Amino acid sequence: MKPAPASVVLDGAPNHGRYSGRLDRFDWSPLRPRPGWLWRRLHHKRWHYVGLGDDTVFIGVAIVDVGWAASAFAYLFDRRRRALLADWSQDGLPGLQARVGDAPLAGAHAWFRGPGAGLSLRHEADDRLRLSVATRALRVEAELALAGMAPPLLAIGPVDGGLAHATQKTTALPVRGWAEAGGRRFTLDAAWAAVDASNGLLARDTAWRWASAHRPDVGFNLQQGYFGDQENLLWLDGRPIALGAARFDFDAARPLAPWRVHTDDGLLDLVFTPEGARAADKNLGFAASRYIQPVGNFAGTVRAGPGAPPRAVAGLSGVTEDHRSRW
Known part of the structure; x- marks a missing residue:
């Protein structure tokens, strides 16, 4: 894989490709011709997502700015009880209640503030990301170490109905911290985290299937949908390996039944066994979102190459x- 470029735009056009390494910031302003203000307002989507877990717990946190609105969610899944102990979400106004900065890792700053809630993901001087969640249902204080991490993925590519998208994704970041939910306190010092920082000029209707799992010896990110195979990557002992197109074989009516996820190059073939899920279904007419994110274990085989x-x-x-949005 080529090293990450300095910008998501080259000579006025999106710098399409799948790269290895850090990007300083997402900046679409050099695009020529540059889309108009109203189009950008309606189509520019950005988010930071953190998933972290160990054998006892999985936590998912997202802060999302869709241009004309913002939202955030945070949940904690108890893997031993196979139950959500906390599931919080809230909508807000971008700029006033939420902001997602253009720096994906170094310099990252995303935050959300609403009634009874405060979330933030901020890069600190010692090359750590500090994740803070304070809601009535869930509290999290965690540090994610970036220093010495495996090379992250940077993917830049076209999207149907939109213009371009870019995403920076990490694997297996060491975690220190704690979480509280349901009257219980969890130590997160044995957990591993992955960060998804995404920023794009997307279509109004966007759908995808996604899979992500990470520990130091093996990790992967797969997506099937609006972004093609741009972000499909396997990490083996910290070495990034580009993957082909992803396939998700599952029953959408029974999402807690086993899934098969595999790539058409034969480098990844895994069965996912869900333990439970976080789901949301919103329909406001002009905007809608249907989403389910099962938590569980993967087993099967991977290969370093053909x-x-x-x-x-x-x-x-x-x-x-499994996610579908009208946004």
Whole structure:
């Protein structure tokens, strides 16, 4: 994979490609011709998502700015009880109640403030991301170490009905901290985290299926939908390996039944066994979102390249997702 470029735009056009390494910031302003203000307001979407977990708990946190509105969610799934102990979400106004900055990692700052709630993800001087969640249902204070991390993914590509999208994704960041939900306190010092920082000029109707799981020896990110195979990547012992198109075989009416996720190049073939899920279904007419994110384990095989011997994977904690938005 090529090293990450300095910008998501080159000579006035999106700098399409799949790269390895950090990007300083997402900046679409050099695009030529540049889309008009109103179009950008309606189509520019950005978010920061953090998923972190260990054998006992999985936590998902997102702060989203869709241009004309903002939202955030935070949940904690108890893997031993197979139950959500906390599931919080709230909508707000961008700029007033929420902001997602253009720096994906170094310099990152995303925040949401609403009635009885405060969330933030901020980069600190020692190259750590500090995640803070304070809601009535869930509290989290965690540090995610970026120093010494495996090379992150940077993907830039076209999208149907929109203009371009870019995403920076990490694998297996060490975590220190704690979480509280349902009257219980969880230590997160054995957890691993992954960050998804995304920023794009997207279509009004956008749909995707997604899978993500990470630990130091093996991690992956897969997406099928609006972004093609741009963000499909496998990390083996910290080495990033580009993957082909992803396939998700599952029953949408029974999302807690096993899923099969695999790539058409034969480098990844896994079965996902859900333990439970976080779901949301909103329909405001002019905007709608249908979303389910099961939590569970992946098992199967991965390969470092065509013809390479298969490497067994078992007990790899992560999530899948089936998502459709009108935004």
